[in-house]
Amino acid sequence: MVPETAKQPFEGDFADIAWCPGCGNFPIRKSLIAALQGLELDPRKTVLASGIGQAAKMPHYVEAQLFNGLHGRVLPAATAIKAVNPELTVIVTSGDGDMYAEGGNHLLHCIRRNPDLTLLVHDNMIYGLTKGQASPTSPRGMKTPVQTVGVFVEPFNGPALALALGCGFIARASAGEGEQTTELIMRAVRHPGLAVVDIFQPCVSFNKLNTYAWFKEHTYTLDDHDAGNRAAAFERCLESDPLPLGVLYENPNPPPTFEGQLPAYAVDDTPLWRRKPGPADAEELLAAYRV
Amino acid sequence: MVPETAKQPFEGDFADIAWCPGCGNFPIRKSLIAALQGLELDPRKTVLASGIGQAAKMPHYVEAQLFNGLHGRVLPAATAIKAVNPELTVIVTSGDGDMYAEGGNHLLHCIRRNPDLTLLVHDNMIYGLTKGQASPTSPRGMKTPVQTVGVFVEPFNGPALALALGCGFIARASAGEGEQTTELIMRAVRHPGLAVVDIFQPCVSFNKLNTYAWFKEHTYTLDDHDAGNRAAAFERCLESDPLPLGVLYENPNPPPTFEGQLPAYAVDDTPLWRRKPGPADAEELLAAYRV
Amino acid sequence: MPDNHTDVSIVLAGEAGQGVQTVERLLVRLAARAGLHVFATKEVMSRIRGGVNSTELRVGTRPVRAFVDRIDVFIPLVNQTMPHLQRRIGDETLILAETSRIDIHPGAVDVPLTAVAEEVGKALYSNSVALGLIAGLLEIDAGLLGEVVGEHFSAKGGEIAEANREAARRGRELGRGLVEDGRFSKTVTPDGDKGERLLLNGTRAVALGALAGGCNYCCAYPMSPSTGVLVELAARQDELPLVVEQVEDEIAAVNMAAGAAATGARPLVTTSGGGLALMSEGLSVIGNMELPLVLHCAQRPGPATGLPTRSEQGDLNLALHAGHGDFARVVLAPGNIEEAYRLTHHAFDLALRYQIPVILLTDQYLVDSFHDLGELPELESLDDHIVKTKADYRRYAYTESGVSPRGVYGHGAGFVRSDSHTHDQDGHISEDLHETRPRMVEKQLLKLEGLQAEALEPVLHGPRDYQTLLITWGSTLEPAREALENTRRDDVALLHFPQLYPLPLAALEYLGSAERLICLEGNATGQFADLLLRELGFAVDEKLLKYNGLAFTVEDVADLISDL
Amino acid sequence: MPDNHTDVSIVLAGEAGQGVQTVERLLVRLAARAGLHVFATKEVMSRIRGGVNSTELRVGTRPVRAFVDRIDVFIPLVNQTMPHLQRRIGDETLILAETSRIDIHPGAVDVPLTAVAEEVGKALYSNSVALGLIAGLLEIDAGLLGEVVGEHFSAKGGEIAEANREAARRGRELGRGLVEDGRFSKTVTPDGDKGERLLLNGTRAVALGALAGGCNYCCAYPMSPSTGVLVELAARQDELPLVVEQVEDEIAAVNMAAGAAATGARPLVTTSGGGLALMSEGLSVIGNMELPLVLHCAQRPGPATGLPTRSEQGDLNLALHAGHGDFARVVLAPGNIEEAYRLTHHAFDLALRYQIPVILLTDQYLVDSFHDLGELPELESLDDHIVKTKADYRRYAYTESGVSPRGVYGHGAGFVRSDSHTHDQDGHISEDLHETRPRMVEKQLLKLEGLQAEALEPVLHGPRDYQTLLITWGSTLEPAREALENTRRDDVALLHFPQLYPLPLAALEYLGSAERLICLEGNATGQFADLLLRELGFAVDEKLLKYNGLAFTVEDVADLISDL
Ligand SMILES: Cc1ncc(C[n+]2csc(CCOP(=O)(O)OP(=O)(O)O)c2C)c(N)n1
Ligand SMILES: Cc1ncc(C[n+]2csc(CCOP(=O)(O)OP(=O)(O)O)c2C)c(N)n1
Ligand code: SF4
Ligand code: SF4
């Protein structure tokens, strides 16, 4: 029996978490840790990778390997982490600004590459860390100190985009629904290939519109939805009120992963970081340039 | 009657066009000029904007206003051109690398903003100017000097992406189908808001797979397609062989444009470049900071 | 040090979200209305709630415009401290704390803020009690206090306003009590200057300077500490001819600005170091397309994400060299709030006249610091220098100054071609290596000659026949100036550079007259000292570098001077 | 100038796509096999077909490694010219053209390449005729010619190979005829060096140097002239433990490299100036995360898109300063092909030992130029310096050298935290301004001390007791060296810098011993001269700057020396 005082895996000892009291990131952290524990992952073989934002601080509050890079730039880094050591489980935590604004291009191409990563987008429909400007998912009409006349452009639809580009696993969760979120994260991690989970997350400090109550009221859990059907999934992705929670799409025949197709692993599956060329290889190749 | 030797509008006098003989950009140029003439646009009120690539050289070969910026970065510039002077017609010419790789993030957010631009993506499924590396739209299996084992990631689906993000006009054309292309460009320019036309373009120097003949064989013209239906359009966008040509989607109730919603034009529609604040405004505002 | 200060330095420390900033704002207004001079600066953690933030308020008889280490009155609202703050608390510091709740400061005098607030109504009013407390210490008139508190809370309804007024009044009594008991004995009195005064911080000065310069397009991606300028301008987008657009990333910002400028707008981009780094390629296109752009970079400590909410002067090298290839640019760095206003306007002037990017370097300390000041200089309305094009218009026509007439799309009979390649005078791509390429490079760099000739001269403070010359750029000016004034040394002067590139040749004489040069910079390598050596051939004898995330304090500089 | 050259300079000009490059490749191989020394460089337009490209081939008795203006034999295959090429054609130049088709060169001697090719079979073979023509002029053995042509065309089938061999043979007769008629009288003879020789260009040298340095991850976005290195490595991805990934943009490249490095790989990124500009923010994160990265930047003329296929040395300032904030980096710039091989390997060594970004600056001229050379230096196998982590592992532990033991994910019992903020030794975000912030900045910059101590020394060529010292960096080395050797002046020497930052202190003595310093650079402002002043305090007396898109020629430098 584990003594009561001992920390469970991933929990760590984080006295000072910089989120606001009541922030939706707390329940997401709880769901995430429960999922990692549920999957019985080894914290030393699990990397939490992120960019910058409130959501992106998550890796500092979970006891695991950590890569906390630049705002918007986590996906190329995470792709390489998995490619250089496929034995690692790599989870990316990100915000709606981090992933859908600054990081948009990497998202597109990460979906195309399909590395075996789990991408959690904490979607609070606002820029939290920079104090409340609109994010790509802010609803039309939302006023902020920058969007003084209200947001007047179309909110970004992450799930629809992922679906259009052929992502193999797309789900939507809500921070307020802890168990469901744990469940969805577990499924996402198990999915072989890129799995995107857009998680509604109340920001109690800056988003007074999309609160816990609002999300409760404006979401429903998918029931008789055929998640293996891309056309059906598209219609679900376009639904806006209420918003569906659950697995929107899971490809029954998931395409091969990026790292799985690399020539470097064609005959030898030793993680790349343990293998490298050297002077002998260079000299052998030089032979081709001898006159 | 115009004397035979006189140049028609937009044609200009371009002795040395840097494209390869036979390149699909020539017929696209022809279609584009025909469309601009057909629309009776004033070349001095028409801006051709582009980034870098073979397609992106187009503005240098059409007699009109020109903005030829950085690789991948034309859309934010074009958005501003239209915002600063809504009297201009702005056409963007781009390549599949320029727009879908380096420029991907701007594409996402330009679709959200919905400025009244026409975006032509010359889709040759290859990087032409840099001599034949795979582009985001290169088909799986295509070998190039960089993709030596063949492309093994999912080709980028521009139309599906545009549809997912709510673009109001999405069409696909083929350089080999000159009149149809002219027609589609005219419709795109007329559409009030962002109109995306992905144009198949043979690259005779580097893409030996997707030739004029290949495109002829692997495309068909949409016939009884309901272009006003987003779900139907999604299915069309996912078709891969044969590939549909024509208008894939046109929103019957196009959303308002970016420039149309700017507070700067709420009461005064004089182009912004003719209006600006000044010291008097600053001084008036200073009053608020007097103790 | 003998206590000969004519001001009181009060520091409040609280959690993010605890309302310290409200107290700061009200107190600044209150003191200024009372005819006192006031300065306020804050240092906050990168979080929305919790942690320890602090605000320094200096209230004085004479103008106060700089950050000091010394704390006369420390009011902790949180039971936690930070070593960099703790260090500033000295034997003479009067610590006022609610000792029942806050027990980590041994010598603290109890001030029952919450208890009083609760007596008035609720604990929430304790900020108003604290405000009153300070007003009491400063012997500020009760009527004025009520007025300022009332104005602030009036929007929340009469009852709330009244309760806060009462809380402030009760707080003031606490303060008066301390004075009467002899616990606090510093007095600051109005200097009799009855002129109207302005209360601005650097953010507002930059935003207003931009508007004075005719800025009609601002595009930016939020990034601390530069976001304030975006917000300040956004607040005006429905009254002025002004587009304010939050873009998807910094690269979009600079390229959007390029499109705006090519069409005739006067764009401003605001960002911090990481954003400027991302705009490097775009800066190069502004240079090669010959477009006017003002780029405001509010510096924070790097590298990479660094300390998002703190201050540094570590992006000078980047401002000088961002972008590839050789092209003309200007780098300006205001030293204080007036200069921020004036130089932002000047940046537009240079950008428009030379068709170049002008980078305006500020820092978190400057943009976030407030003080009262007299009238700002009157600024001129700037010309666009736009011509109506003729049919034979050439965007990049060779001229003697290197500046070609600026045409814009659709205005006139010509075609305007803005191009990012090496191009000919028409703006078409050119690969003529023999003639066009070198000539076009020279044309663009020729602008540097004009720019150098009119470069803003450095400003000397202190005696003319100095032996030691302190050198500052940016926000180090005011702490250094105050330290210098305090010491009254006749052998030490201060040379402040508002323009960093191209450097004014007038600097040569100043530098040459010194026996000893000391450069003060908020970075770890002495980037400006490097520039002085490279551009003017002067190696400084000493560098005082600070890179812990805080601006220089008056004491930092005073210690340096007293060691001379 | 008396014609005392021991080499022949042959220039072919043709349209893009006309096969000039095939002739170049075959001729280089042919000449080298014939025991001659050979150098080839090309200059091409930014287009795939058409225009005017040219290739210079120098074939000599002694090693030839540099670009010359002088053209001994000019073979235009296109009826068009470019002023910068035309300028190089002198009275002594033998122009060989198919005069029926190419009529713009008045003094041309007719060589009916197409007619001969058609006689053999088809016009397509005319490249082989041209190859044979040159072989004839150079008196290269017919058997060897047949062998080389045969090898090249064997893949296309026996008939085609035979036809090309015949075309070459016929071309050789044309060439022999010109020699016999006295139209051409230069002879170059093998120098008797029978050792095996290598034929490399700069691209291959960088790629092989990277593999020798253990590079196992290359991520890049195509950009001329850097793409060759990507292609060269891609060709090896199925034989070696090596991932080669073409990414969506340059920002992805540098951030992907960060992830790869944090996981234990040895990443290489290859790009040109515009790409490096885009990576500026990423470079700063490599610095702050303390990760090993080699970044190859093949320079082309800027600003902005500039001249995509030409050469320049205009990105030095960017390489020195890209990124925000202060952090340690190294900038290396190989002067020739051996150095490109050696320094790329060295770059990995420094990156791995110091956990820093190392920027390797080449340029279009260097990466695209070929010459024969002897064996390359033997290089050592490099250690990863990776430790197996213990439970108390700290990624950013303070050490005396500033370098912390390198742990990687999943190797050992510890947690490895790579972070982009100001962080503590564990890699967690820190806002401790008093201790952690300054100390961590100092820790990172401490590396510069070690780096400076082991900085590569500059290399002196020419007499030890010089009065005038020419200074070069990068690919200017070889043209300058040849010019210097030709003049045999005993008062002029050449100092070449393989390492640009940190600068080796050993340079001080060299610079101090000169009466006159002249810096040769391929940019418009003298960026390295600026650096010398800034870092070492030496102001050069003169700068020879070239920025028309072409590398320095031997004559450029010879003219400079003869004017001394
Ligand atoms: C290059 C760059 N630009 C801007 C920033 C400032 N920044 C930090 S987080 C953030 C956005 C935060 O929004 P989101 O990603 O939605 O995260 P949240 O805080 O809401 O969880 C921004 C703009 C930065 N750190 N780096
Ligand atoms: C920042 C930057 N990166 C890379 C390049 C090099 N580059 C120029 S065009 C191009 C891609 C060309 O492909 P595409 O956009 O499909 O145009 P195409 O030539 O095929 O029409 C690249 C990678 C560049 N100019 N700038
Ligand atoms: S600002 Fe919003 S997202 Fe950030 S920690 Fe606070 S509640 Fe959470
Ligand atoms: S390379 Fe291809 S795309 Fe470019 S001009 Fe030639 S054929 Fe056209």
Ligand SMILES: [Mg+2]
């Ligand atoms: Mg958010």
Ligand SMILES: [Mg+2]
């Ligand atoms: Mg293409």
